[in-house]
Amino acid sequence: AQASVAAARAALAASRQQLDVLNTQISEAAAEVAAAKADLDTARLDLGFTEIRSPIDGIVGNRLAQVGTYVSPGSYLLTIVPAxxxxxxxxxxxxxxxxxxxxxxxxxxxxxxxxxxxxxxxxxxxxxxxxxxxxxxxxxxxxxxxxxxxxxxxxxxxxxxxxxxxxxxxxxxxxxxxxxxxx
Known part of the structure; x- marks a missing residue:
């Protein structure tokens, strides 16, 4: 009977160690998910910097920049004719x-x-x-x-x-x- 109690205690200790390992893996996975969400937010922000929006509704009258063109702040890109x-x-x-x-x-x-x-x-x-x-x-x-x-x-x-x-x-x-x- 003592042998089965000792075996059960050993199995319990092994299960607790396995639970600690699994909890550590869960914490690591949660940290990776948080890092991936932060990367996604950064990518969305970077994508927002590639979009140029007009402050008014209108029609593009004269477009100098094309898709894929690198521009800098203050560059003349297009003319908007107010609607x-x-x-x-x-x-x-x-x-x-x-x-x-x-x-x-x-x-x-x-x-x-x-x-x-x-x-x-x-x-x-x-x-x-x-x-x-x-x-x-x-x-x-x-x-x-x-x-x-x-x-x-x-x-x-x-x-x-x-x-x-x-x-x-x-x-x-x-x-x-x-x-x-x-x-």
Missing amino acids: SGLWVDANFKEDQLRAMADGQAATVYADVDPDQPLKGHVTSLGPATGAIFSVIPPQNATGNFTKIVQRVPVRITIDADQAGKVALRPGLSTVVTVDTGSR
Whole structure:
């Protein structure tokens, strides 16, 4: 009987040692899982650095960088044309500005679809004529005075509910009318 008790004690001690070994293996495996999760988080972060996101909704207008190109901070990669918040800068003659003011209703006819008018409103009148901001302002060095009617830029913001009615793009020609009786 003592031999079977001794054998049982030896088997118990062996089982306890085996349990300690298994617990150590579990701890090592848990540490490996934690390290793998940390590696995965680092890989996801690194992948996030490879994605370039625009801060605005829009359409890519001019793309210089291609997939796989290495870029550095501040590199010019592409141009985004905003999908909303569109405006038109119309150059009105100085004698047309008398009755014009911010907030007045305006209608924009784009040459791309002249039968589909866009509603908007005046958001600003230029602070000076277009000639003042030109690269070479006109100067009359001869002393002769010739009156030339100047044009002033007037910004017309397209109303938000008009978005998508016409495929308005930067640089397209438009005709603008302003309802000077509205405010």
